Amino acid sequence: MDIYAYWRSVLTQDAEALKAFFTPDAYINWHNTNEHFTAGEFVLANCRYPGSWEGSVERVETIGSLLITAVHVFSADPPLSFHVTSFIQVREDMICGIDEYWGDDGLPPQWRRELGLGSPILR
Numbered sequence: 255m256d257i258y259a260y261w262r263s264v265l266t267q268d269a270e271a272l273k274a275f276f277t278p279d280a281y282i283n284w285h286n287t288n289e290h291f292t293a294g295e296f297v298l299a300n301c302r303y304p305g306s307w308e309g310s311v312e313r314v315e316t317i318g319s320l321l322i323t324a325v326h327v328f329s330a331d332p333p334l335s336f337h338v339t340s341f342i343q344v345r346e347d348m349i350c351g352i353d354e355y356w357g358d359d360g361l362p363p364q365w366r367r368e369l370g371l372g373s374p375i376l377r
Contacts, residue, residue, distance in 0.1 A: 255347045257314055257321055265309045265327065267301040275349050282352040293349075305329045312337075319344045326359075335359035 255275070263271040276293035283290050291299060309327040316322075321342040328335040336356050343351040362372065 255321070255344050255349070257323060257342070258311060260342075260349070261309065261311050261323070261325060264300060265307045267303070267307065269297050269301045272297050272300065277345060277348045277350045280348075280350050280352075282354065284354050284356065286356050296352075305331065305334075328359075 259271075260275050262268075263275065273293070276296075278293075280293040281290060282293065282296040307327060307329050309325055311323060311325050313324040314321060321340075321344060323338075323340045323342065325338050325340070326335070327338055336358055338357070339355045341353045342349055361367070366372065
């Protein structure tokens with residue numbers, strides 16, 4: 255399975271291309287919002303999500319039939335930025351399940367900045 259082609263389809267909101275990645279019984283869980291989708295519902299939710307999106311795959315790890323991806327997803331208008339960690343279960347070169355965790359990008363909390371803890375990952 256071409257994980258980079260999958261993420262291109264997600265980011266460009268290409269419904270037809272996206273559908274081809276899933277088994278008929280595939281599920282997608284967005285844990286941050288407690289939502290469970292069929293593949294068809296996921297394609298609709300992803301492709302109807304407002305805005306135009308870009309992103310980059312920052313890391314891919316493979317453990318047997320499990321692909322773990324860390325992806326930076328962002329939009330220009332309005333400016334939004336997220337990091338998503340996806341646990342993608344593959345069967346016969348197709349996605350049969352995804353457990354996904356989204357996080358908003360932003361500044362550290364004020365209390366940590368006041369304590370002077372940590373340093374930027376990217377400078």
